[in-house]
Amino acid sequence: MIKAGIIGATGYTGAELVRMLSTHPDVELTVITSRQYEGQKISDVYPALTGRSDLVCEAFEPDTFCERVDIAFTALPHKIPMGIVPDLLDRGVRVVDLSADFRFRNVAAYEAWYQPHTAPELSETAVYGLCELNHEAIKGAQVVGNPGCYPTTILLALVPLLKAGIIEAEGIISDSKSGVSGAGRGLSLGAHFCEANESFKPYKVDGHRHRPEIEEVLSLAHGSDVEVTFIPHLIPATRGMLSTIYCTLAEGKSEADARAVLASTYAGRPFVRLREAGKMPDILHVQYTNFCDIGLSSDSRNGRMVVVSAIDNLVKGASGQAIQNMNIMAGLDERAGLL
C-alpha cells in the first residue's frame, strides 16, 4: 500500500482528494492537514465524507508528516507549495502539487504572472502532469506540477492537432467556462449565490494566469511561439468546465484528419473520450469523473473548426488528474481509484 498525505485537505480540491483516495485500492490515506480545522474530523468539515474517512486534520509539520507518507499532495494556494516542497523532497517524499508553482518550465513567465519563485531549480526538474501527453516523464518524477483546469481542457484538445500539423498555430481562440468551485472554497464576492446564480459573464479578459501556461505547452508542442486568445467565463454551476476552441484547419486538412489524429493519440487512454460526429461534450456527462470529452465540428465554407472539450474542474481539472499522476509515478494502473 502506498501511504499518502494531503496538505490543505479542507479546500475543494483537498476534499476531492480525500473522497477519491479513501476508496483507492492501493492507497492508505494516512495524514491530512489544515490550519483552520486543526483537531477536527474531515467528516465534520465535509459531512458527505462521513463513513469514508474519519481522519482528523493536523497542523503541517514536515518531520511528523513525512514519517507517515510516501507521497504528498499539496492542495494549497500558489506560493505556499514552493516554500514546503523542498522540505518534503529532502525527506524522501514525492509530490504532486496542485498549484501553479511547478507547472512552468520558464520561471520568468511564472514570475511575470505570479510572484518571485523561491525554488526555481525544482522547476527545471518538475514534470508537467498532463497525464495523457507526458506519461513517460511522469513515471520518474519527484515533483509533478499538476496542470491547471482550463489548460487541461485546451491542451488535451489542441496539442495533438498542432503537433500533427492539422491546425494552424495562428488565430486560436478559446472561449472557456467554469463552474464556481473553480475559485476554491475561500469566500469572495463573485462566488456569492446572488452574484453567481443566473449570471453568465466573462472575467479576466485582459489576461488570465492560465494563458501563459497554455501558451508555454502549445509552443513547446509546435516548436515555436503560439499565442492564444483565452477568455474565461463564470457559469452558474457548482462544478464543470468547458472550452469551445476556434481554430483554422491547415491547408489540405479536414475534420476527418483531426478526428483520426485525436483517435490515435488517445487510443487506449481511458480518460479521453472522443465524441462521435454530430455529438458534443456536456459538463453533466463528466461530472464527478476523470473523463475529458472532446467533440469536433468544422465549417467547410471557411476552413474553421471548433473543438469542444469538457471536464469536471475538481476531478480531471485537479484532484482526479493528481491521483492519475500518482498512479503513473507509482507504477499502478492509471485507472486505479478513478473508474
Ligand SMILES: NC(=O)c1ccc[n+]([C@@H]2O[C@H](COP(=O)([O-])OP(=O)(O)OC[C@H]3O[C@@H](n4cnc5c(N)ncnc54)[C@H](OP(=O)(O)O)[C@@H]3O)[C@@H](O)[C@H]2O)c1
Ligand atoms: N478549484 C479548482 O477547480 C482547482 C482546479 C485546478 C487547480 N486548483 C488549484 O489547487 C489549489 C487548491 O485549490 P482549492 O480550490 O482547493 O483551494 P481552496 O478551496 O481555497 O483550499 C485551499 C486549502 O489550502 C489551505 N490554505 C490556505 N492558505 C494557506 C496557507 N497560507 N498556508 C497553508 N495552507 C493554506 C486551506 O486550509 P486552511 O486555511 O485550513 O489551512 C485549504 O485547505 C490551488 O492552487 C488552485 O489554484 C484548483
